[in-house]
Amino acid sequence: MKRTMINRMMLVVCLFLLVFAQAYAQTDPLLSWNDAKAKQSIVDFVKRVSAKGGKEFVPPAERIAVFDNDGTLWAEQPIYFQLAFALDRVKALAPQHPEWKEKEPFASLLKGDLKGALAGGEPAIFQIVMATHAGMTTEEFEKNVRDWIATAKHPKAGRLYTEMVYQPMLELLRYLRASGFKTFIVSGGGIDFMRVFSERVYGIPPEQVIGSSGKLKFELRDGKPVLVKLPEIDFIDDKSGKPEGIHLMIGRRPVAAFGNSIGDKQMLEYTQAGDGARLMMLVHHDDDKREYAYGAKSKVGTFTDALMAQAKKYSWNVISMKDDWKRIFAFEK
Amino acid sequence: MKRTMINRMMLVVCLFLLVFAQAYAQTDPLLSWNDAKAKQSIVDFVKRVSAKGGKEFVPPAERIAVFDNDGTLWAEQPIYFQLAFALDRVKALAPQHPEWKEKEPFASLLKGDLKGALAGGEPAIFQIVMATHAGMTTEEFEKNVRDWIATAKHPKAGRLYTEMVYQPMLELLRYLRASGFKTFIVSGGGIDFMRVFSERVYGIPPEQVIGSSGKLKFELRDGKPVLVKLPEIDFIDDKSGKPEGIHLMIGRRPVAAFGNSIGDKQMLEYTQAGDGARLMMLVHHDDDKREYAYGAKSKVGTFTDALMAQAKKYSWNVISMKDDWKRIFAFEK
Numbered sequence: 001m002k003r004t005m006i007n008r009m010m011l012v013v014c015l016f017l018l019v020f021a022q023a024y025a026q027t028d029p030l031l032s033w034n035d036a037k038a039k040q041s042i043v044d045f046v047k048r049v050s051a052k053g054g055k056e057f058v059p060p061a062e063r064i065a066v067f068d069n070d071g072t073l074w075a076e077q078p079i080y081f082q083l084a085f086a087l088d089r090v091k092a093l094a095p096q097h098p099e100w101k102e103k104e105p106f107a108s109l110l111k112g113d114l115k116g117a118l119a120g121g122e123p124a125i126f127q128i129v130m131a132t133h134a135g136m137t138t139e140e141f142e143k144n145v146r147d148w149i150a151t152a153k154h155p156k157a158g159r160l161y162t163e164m165v166y167q168p169m170l171e172l173l174r175y176l177r178a179s180g181f182k183t184f185i186v187s188g189g190g191i192d193f194m195r196v197f198s199e200r201v202y203g204i205p206p207e208q209v210i211g212s213s214g215k216l217k218f219e220l221r222d223g224k225p226v227l228v229k230l231p232e233i234d235f236i237d238d239k240s241g242k243p244e245g246i247h248l249m250i251g252r253r254p255v256a257a258f259g260n261s262i263g264d265k266q267m268l269e270y271t272q273a274g275d276g277a278r279l280m281m282l283v284h285h286d287d288d289k290r291e292y293a294y295g296a297k298s299k300v301g302t303f304t305d306a307l308m309a310q311a312k313k314y315s316w317n318v319i320s321m322k323d324d325w326k327r328i329f330a331f332e333k
Numbered sequence: 334m335k336r337t338m339i340n341r342m343m344l345v346v347c348l349f350l351l352v353f354a355q356a357y358a359q360t361d362p363l364l365s366w367n368d369a370k371a372k373q374s375i376v377d378f379v380k381r382v383s384a385k386g387g388k389e390f391v392p393p394a395e396r397i398a399v400f401d402n403d404g405t406l407w408a409e410q411p412i413y414f415q416l417a418f419a420l421d422r423v424k425a426l427a428p429q430h431p432e433w434k435e436k437e438p439f440a441s442l443l444k445g446d447l448k449g450a451l452a453g454g455e456p457a458i459f460q461i462v463m464a465t466h467a468g469m470t471t472e473e474f475e476k477n478v479r480d481w482i483a484t485a486k487h488p489k490a491g492r493l494y495t496e497m498v499y500q501p502m503l504e505l506l507r508y509l510r511a512s513g514f515k516t517f518i519v520s521g522g523g524i525d526f527m528r529v530f531s532e533r534v535y536g537i538p539p540e541q542v543i544g545s546s547g548k549l550k551f552e553l554r555d556g557k558p559v560l561v562k563l564p565e566i567d568f569i570d571d572k573s574g575k576p577e578g579i580h581l582m583i584g585r586r587p588v589a590a591f592g593n594s595i596g597d598k599q600m601l602e603y604t605q606a607g608d609g610a611r612l613m614m615l616v617h618h619d620d621d622k623r624e625y626a627y628g629a630k631s632k633v634g635t636f637t638d639a640l641m642a643q644a645k646k647y648s649w650n651v652i653s654m655k656d657d658w659k660r661i662f663a664f665e666k
Contacts (some may be wrong), residue, residue, distance in 0.1 A: 205394055207541075207584055215579070216577045243560060244550075251540060269558045270551070273558045320594060
């Protein structure tokens, strides 16, 4: 065979491969997922509820999918990112609060002793959160979060917190929306905190974010109507609060629910109890090389043995970060 | 001229008129509105926020329009329709509550004395609402509303309550959605009550309905997860509650707000306080022939003189049902 002939054939093969690769990329919206059971369950579920005339067809208006945020859509170690925000705010506000030098949990915190600060348990956390999340208008708070999240870095990865989102979950969100689903966040995190970046990072608009909230007070400040964040909890969107929040804010039972902790149990139970096809999945943190391992066997964290037992009993899908995800973060090579 | 010639010409004219009428119908989405200031304000506002490159352009994601329900989207006389539902439920439940014969406000109510029953003021209404809206699962309540609304008739019009919706407002909802807006209900009415019919009647899905709510309790009944409605108020979506509810449930300031009473004042103020183009409108009930007249001058009802004064001062648009609406209800000839 002549050299030019071989070159031509090579060119044809290359073109074919290119076209094929592109077609494959277009037909596989879950590129960062390994071809294993978790991915298969998702694709299979979406096909079943989308098949017109099929017995498991769900009208688009009822295709509600709910996602926990911390540990499900983005990382939550070494501490919840919202707590990292609160700690940074305490430091920033300290000059205006000289009394904090003598007052726990602030005193320990300002000395860099996080463990000491959090030793006070929930009341200590409550004080930190209220000092940094209340007493200002919703717009002032929004600005604080926006400024922080644009620059603050994750201590281990050295990346922006908004880069600590799970690439496979971003693909899943997009895939569900392209399949007629409406995607919601249902998180124990603060609703006003998440809404600052949910649209940009997840493609989820503020009206589809459900979270914990503080009480608000409408008032006129210099003749301008504002909403002031009061130092009082209104709603905790965790455990039983999740189905309650879903009913209040969506008013429809989801057909798909994704979580990663014991706080998501009731949300998955509530989702499963509806009629027809359902998809319940739990992200299991079992990858200490690429992320963290604090799952069922680790005896720490919120994916407890009881949750794993329930997942088995109720046939919930457990996503192994180690085995099911080809890539965890977009910045990975 | 020959008779056949005349016939042909008539045919051409008829066809022309038909085509013209259809084209006109297609280009005027607000057919039931008279060509007056209110209609002009709406069309003008929509054009300004939709004009790409225009200095008042609003991205579709931010085109949030909020609507009060009672008296704004459907009638509210002679009593709130949800109260009519509650009264009918009291009668239906009476056989299971022999004690109600001796107990106010139920005793008066069962004797047909509505005025006597409501003489107890808010606590009496609270008792009626709780007896008919709590102590059951959300699904049981939904079924009660669905059954009632399918058959109960308005006492004056003799029509289903869902026929008592304002045709011009239905056209407005559709027009806004066709122009990229997301339409929300923000009402003092019960959230679980409105969601039963909001999608069918207004084209507004449950997740875009904000209203007053009672507390919920998640529990397992016979192993099945349910949400039980507790006899405890969670949130009153009226007056200052409206902007608070909007922030909690939407998380974005609306660009357009529609109401009809003093309970909508804060919602309109909050809407107006944002930057850029804004549209605030109040439906004024001044048509005692086709509907009811209980507006500013009537000294009854919730469209007070103070509200009319504020509308003038803040340049809010007042919709005169008498002058601005060609047709009020779809069933009118």
